[in-house]
Amino acid sequence: MSDPDGPPHDLGRLIEVLDRHGVEYLMVGGVAAIGYGAERPTEDADCVVRRERANLNRLADALRELNARLRVGGMTDVEAQMLPVQIDGTTLDMASMSTWMTDAGPPLICSPVWRLRTATWCRTRSWPGERWCSGAMGS
Amino acid sequence: MRGYSEVMAAQPVMSAEELIERVRQAAPPTPDDVTILWDGRRLDSREAVMEWLTEVAAKRAEEAIGADVRS
Numbered sequence: 001m002s003d004p005d006g007p008p009h010d011l012g013r014l015i016e017v018l019d020r021h022g023v024e025y026l027m028v029g030g031v032a033a034i035g036y037g038a039e040r041p042t043e044d045a046d047c048v049v050r051r052e053r054a055n056l057n058r059l060a061d062a063l064r065e066l067n068a069r070l071r072v073g074g075m076t077d078v079e080a081q082m083l084p085v086q087i088d089g090t091t092l093d094m095a096s097m098s099t100w101m102t103d104a105g106p107p108l109i110c111s112p113v114w115r116l117r118t119a120t121w122c123r124t125r126s127w128p129g130e131r132w133c134s135g136a137m138g139s
Numbered sequence: 140m141r142g143y144s145e146v147m148a149a150q151p152v153m154s155a156e157e158l159i160e161r162v163r164q165a166a167p168p169t170p171d172d173v174t175i176l177w178d179g180r181r182l183d184s185r186e187a188v189m190e191w192l193t194e195v196a197a198k199r200a201e202e203a204i205g206a207d208v209r210s
Contacts, residue, residue: 012159035158042162044172073173073183083188090199094191095182097175107172 009105014045014066017104021062024050029109044099044107049092051112056089059110063087066102077101 011031018025027035030042049059064087069080080101085091092098097111153161174182182188 009162010159011162012155015155015159031158031162034161035153037153043169045162070182070188071173072185072188073170073181075185079185083185084192085188086195086199088199090202091195094176094195094198095174096177099172099174109172 009045011045011104013104014102014108017062017065018047018059021058021065023059023062024052024055025059025110044109046109046111048111051093053089053093056092056112059092060088063100063102063108066100066104066108068100068102068108071099071101071107 015027025047026032027045027047029044029046030038030040031045033040034042049055068087069077070083070085071077072080072083075083092110093112095112097109100108100110102108171183176182176191180187180191182191
C-alpha cells in the first residue's frame with residue numbers, strides 16, 4: 001500500500017496548520033527522535049493530542065483543512081477518500097490512534113491522551129513552527 | 140547510529156527548518172500504519188471501517204440527545 005509517488009512530506013505545513021488552529025499537541029516518535037539527533041528513518045508524523053473535546057474539535061478543523069483521509073489497510077488513498085468519514089471531535093475521540101493521509105504528505109498519526117506532561121519527558125521549544133519532544137506521557 | 144535511549148536526555152540538535160527538510164523525503168508508510176481503536180481493533184479493511192463508522196454515528200447521536208437534554 002506504499003505510495004512512492006505521493007506528495008513529499010511537508011512537515012512544516014502540518015505543524016503550521018495544527019498551530020494555526022490552536023491544537024494542543026506534541027510531535028513524538030521518529031520525527032522527534034530525528035530532531036534530537038537519532039539517525040533513523042521515519043515514514044509518518046506521530047503526535048499526541050490532549051483528549052479534551054474542544055481540542056479534538058480544533059484538530060478536526062485542522063485535518064479538514066489538510067483534506068485528511070483515513071488510512072485503511074487494503075484500500076488505496078483514492079478508495080479511502082470515498083469512505084463516509086465525518087471528521088469531528090467524536091470521530092477522533094473514538095480511536096486510540098487514528099492515522100490520516102493529508103495533502104501535506106506523511107501520514108499523521110494522532111493519539112489522544114488525557115494530559116500532556118511536559119516537565120521531564122518532553123521538551124518543547126516555543127518558537128513558531130517548532131514543537132517536538134523526546135517522549136510524551138499521557139494519562 | 141543513535142537510538143531512542145541515547146537521545147532521551149539530549150537537546151534538539153537541529154532547527155525546525157532542518158528537521159522539516161530531513162523528513163521531506165522520508166519513506167512511504169507501511170501497510171500496518173492504520174487506525175487502532177481503544178479496544179484494540181485495527182481498521183485494516185473497508186468492513187472494519189464501516190462497522191466503526193456505525194458506532195461513531197451512534198455516539199454522535201447519543202451526544203446530540205445529551206446536548207438537547209442539557210439545553
